[in-house]
Amino acid sequence: MIKKLPIYALLLLGCVVAIVPFLVTILASLKTRTELVQGVLSLPEVAQWENYTTAWTQGNFDRFFVNSILVAVGVVVPSVLLSAMSGYAFARFRFRGSKFLFGYMLIGLVIPLQAMVIPLFYLLRELHLLDSLWALILPQIGMSMSFGTLMMRQAYLSIPREIMEASICDGASSWETLWKIMFPLSRPIVGTLGLLFFIWTWNEFLLPLVVNIDPQYHTLPVGILYFQQRWTSDIPVIAAGSTIIFTPLIVMFLIFQQQLVKAITAGAVKG
């Protein structure tokens, strides 16, 4: 036991180093500016909740937050449903061109957004979608298709095929088999997929930075960037804004921890 003590200490240190920046940010968000310079770990005398009100109202975080939620829901739900269908096409059917089409749908795994954002901008301009939430939602659904199709196909293939065959023999159409049998049976992967799509969308920065200039359509990551530039030295308010961004992520993480850790490891194939 004594021999193991230093190893526990090492683990604890690693863990503390990872979370301390977030803890001191939360602390800072509740302090006055004078209290902040007195020491980063000191507790505030009175919790300064108005830092949050300032971020929320004057910093427009209310709008950024709503935009982030709308975009996340607008991307995650359709992405999961479309992947559920495209994955089904490749898992259940053998059809002319299926190999080629599968490879085609996976291109997105190896091409980063940075390599296609310039034409994407002009495409969205031609479609008159710049400065709108659609400019964030539609491309991100597209970008989710590669990983989604791959994951859902694998999910269906891991279901014993007798189950699907039984359903077909019962006279169910392929459509009913998908939504009544295959999709519900894939629930763990569907959940994981939704979670990953949520995190990727919530964190996306380059796309909103490039396509939406009007602050009305900013999401939280771009919002905090301009916010930080405007309130440069008002750290407590910046800290409050940061806390607003990472709290939903931490809550989700704590709820779905095991599943997420597994999923992100599987996310190795995502590009």
Add this chain to the structure above:
Amino acid sequence: MHQPSLSSTLDSAVEAKLVSTASRSGRRSREAWEPYLYLLPAFIVFTIFVAVPVAGTVILSLTAWNGISWDTAEFIALENYTTAFRDDAFWSSLGNNLKLLPYFVILPAVLGLIPAVIVHQAKIRGAKIFQAGLFLPYIMPGVLIGVVWKWLLNPVFGPVNDLLERLGLPTRTWLGDFTWALPTVGLIGAWAAYGFCFVVFIAGLQKISTELYEAARLDGANGWQEFRAVSLPGLKREIAVVLSINLIGALRAFDVIRATTEGGPGFETRVLALYMIDVAFNANRAGYGSALAVLLAIVTLILSGIVLKLFGANDD
């Protein structure tokens, strides 16, 4: 992905069954259309918003275009690429990308691997409790990480310098320092990823058979030899996974840099993506920007290829 043979037998078995069902009920012609219909919605969004822009990048990279009106676009073949090869800013940005790689890719892998092996060999229980905290930075947006660290490292009122001062250690301007800015950005990247690497390695080590360790011990292996002979080969796949993910994660450097140094001081931390965005949208050179994008994609693919070649997961 790793079991193509298994999945294709499954495919053909299902297909055989389906074809027989279909022909029995005389629905064969309808069935022939079905897969395409299931694929169609995904195919359409993917084609419009991914495939077209990818092709567009390649096509635009062969033109000179101000990004304003289409009729000003001019086909100039590979001229943008020759321009890039003669452009010092391209080489210095690419150089910065490469200089950041050890910090974003290798350092966090090492920082995760060593403690993971120590914890595993000492048979420590309950490492899982630390998992949540260790993993946390990894799921955070790069911009947020940048914003938080920009404050922590602020030379005047930042807690890091404050702490160093109290310990009697020299302070720095960190992100504003010509020598230190790039390593600082790199260390932020390493900080964001080491916990993730640790968690992956711990999971991998737990899959290695304990008999292998016992055998090594019977042969009189010490800790280091055990590591070399058992742990390291057993982790080959995890190492490939971690390095590949970190490589993709290195693209996040853009987000961190945009929120901290914006490429400065001078151009010390300007990476390719930052230069590319600047060229395309601020200097209105959409064609040249696209050529830079193609080069960025090629570099990323080459590096991923190297990782797979070195640690290829095809032997499991």
